[in-house]
Amino acid sequence: MTRGEDGDSLPERNLRADAQRNEDAVxxxxxxxxxxxxxxxxxxDIAARAGVGVGTLYRRFPNRSDLVAAVFRREVDACAAEAARLSAEHPPAEALVRWxxxxxxxxxxxxxxxxxxxxxxxxxxxLPAYFRANFEPVLTGLMQAAAAEGEIRGDVAPYDLLRAIGNLSSATGADGAAHAGSMVDLLIDGLRLGAASRAKMPDR
Amino acid sequence: MTRGEDGDSLPERNLRADAQRNEDAVxxxxxxxxxxxxxxxxxxDIAARAGVGVGTLYRRFPNRSDLVAAVFRREVDACAAEAARLSAEHPPAEALVRWxxxxxxxxxxxxxxxxxxxxxxxxxxxLPAYFRANFEPVLTGLMQAAAAEGEIRGDVAPYDLLRAIGNLSSATGADGAAHAGSMVDLLIDGLRLGAASRAKMPDR
DNA sequence: TGATAAATGGAACCTTGTTCCGTATATGGT
DNA sequence: ACCATATACGGAACAAGGTTCCATTTATCA
Structure with a gap:
């Protein structure tokens, strides 16, 4: 039950330079x-685009689904990371919309x-847990900042919004990123309208 | 835009006897x-079990997914049809449980x-529309009959129940039809308890 | 009982995931 | 700089599954 190596908590180290380069390319x-x-x-197709042989690809990702999962995680990271940048460069409401x-x-x-x-x-x-664990805190932060300035309503659960956008975008399917985009804009307007009209309107 | 053939509303007719036999077998x-x-x-595997060649199978179902869909519809029909039989042979509450x-x-x-x-x-x-169009009316009928006799509570939406059972059973996954079954029994008990205890308990 | 259109079966083909291994190369010690 | 060698590479080869094709068989009907 004992393991000789003591520092293997990080998934990959001591990777030969070309190997690391190829992994990134893949x-x-x-x-x-x-x-x-x-x-x-x-x-x-992926191996060809990366300029490597399939063997190289499989050495790093023992099967197709591992690669899919890795790409997914990487994109979640990238998308989540952008929130900090947007928050630093824009006022809260705009950062939220852009994100x-x-x-x-x-x-x-x-x-x-x-x-x-x-x-x-x-x-x-x-993956679903990874998705939520990364996105929910990020969106919560953005929304709280915007709500604190009275730019959006404060009664929408961040995770619900994440799911709503996910459903909207996947529902439209093949044809229109455009259509999905406009629906999402509608949602965003709704977020704002709730804040703007709150003083005037009764409960519902 | 006109179509010469007038009687093609039924998907398949004038099928040679062996062809029909093979379709059923498949x-x-x-x-x-x-x-x-x-x-x-x-x-x-399917062709082998049916005792036909793959060519025969593909003649009737141009691709795999058509076959899957056809089987699904056929099983929906069979399951829905059983409601009438159960209603005729059993009192409402039992018919509901059995179904x-x-x-x-x-x-x-x-x-x-x-x-x-x-x-x-x-x-x-x-398929989802087919599923709902067939099952919702059937379960509505069973539940109304049972509710009319005071055997179950009347405030559960049939479609919600269909979905609930679907989620329960798929969530348990590989191991236990047994486990899923007991969870479903729990649901059913809940339906009944609601009716039995309604007189005693307040709103919630 | 033929003539003929309908139907059959399964070999062959194509695409795709995965494995294998001979070849190439990065790396660390000298 | 150079070599020894562990690492990594590429892509041919294999396996599995969907789909097509067509020579052969069979149901049907006059």
Whole structure:
């Protein structure tokens, strides 16, 4: 039960330079291909775009779903990280709106992921928790900042909003990122209207 | 825009006797195989079990998903049809309970279907509507009859109950039809308890 | 009982995930 | 700088599954 190595808590270290380079290339290629073709894109296509052989890809990601999950996590990280930048560069309400648009774009690249999530593949089991653990605090922060300035209403649960946008964007499906976008704008307007009209309107 | 043939509203007629026989065999084989292995079972297996070649199968179901959808519809029909029989042979409350158990069994054979539903395949698009259009009226009838006799509470929406059972059964996943079954029994008890204790308890 | 349209079966093909292994190269010690 | 060698690479080869094709068989009907 004992393990000789003591520092293996970080998933990958002592990686040869070319190996690290290739891993990055694969993740970036996969991100692009998944965004263009959906998560069902063939592994060969991704390897080709990354300029590596499939063997190299499989050395790092023992199977397809591991790669999909890794790309997903990476994109969650990137999207969540942007909140800090937006908060620093814009007033709260604008930061919130910009981030919600960014999040909408994130969702839009997830074609086919919903099906994968329900496939029972172990590689995907942790993703919903990862999603929530990263996005909920971020959006909570943005919304509280905007609400504190009276720019939006304060009675909307951040997680509900995350889900609502997710549903809106995936429901429209193939045709329109445009359509989804305008629906999301509607939601955002709703957030604001609630704050603006609160003084005038009764409960409902 | 005019169509010459006037009687093509029924999907298949003038089918040669052996063709009809084979279609039935394929559907029945698919039902069994899907129940045993899940909807991801290979087409070859189904053809083999039906005692036909894959060509025969594909002649009737141009692709895999058409077969899956056809089996699904057929099982919805069978399950819904049983409500009438149960109502005729049993008092309302018992008919309801028996049907809910039957419905639970129906759900249990749907391993993997949830993922397929979200896959975007056009063959599956109409299935949720078909599901609801067939089951909701049936369960509404059963529940109203039981409620009319005071056997169950009357404030549960049939569709909610359908969904609840669906979620319960799919959530337990691989191991236990037994576990799912006992959870469903709990639901059913809840339905009854609501009616029995209504006189004693206040609003909530 | 033929003539003929309908139906059959399963080999063959294509795409896609995954494995394997001979070859190439980064790296650390000398 | 150079070598020894553990690491990593590429892509051919394999397996599995969906789908197509067509030579052969069979139901049907006059």
């Amino acid at each position: 993740l970036e290629a996969a991100r692009q291909v998944f965004a263009e073709t959906g998560v069902d894109a063939p592994v060969r 919600l648009r960014r999040y909408t774009r994130f969702i839009a690249t997830k074609r086919g992921l919903a099906a994968a999530l329900h496939s029972g593949d172990p590689a995907f089991e942790a | 559907l029945e084989a698919a039902r069994q195989v899907f129940a045993e292995t899940g909807v991801d079972a290979p087409v070859r 809910l158990r039957r419905y639970t069994r129906f759900i249990a054979t749907k391993r993997g279907l949830a993922a397929a539903l979200h896959s975007g395949d056009p063959a599956f698009e109409a």
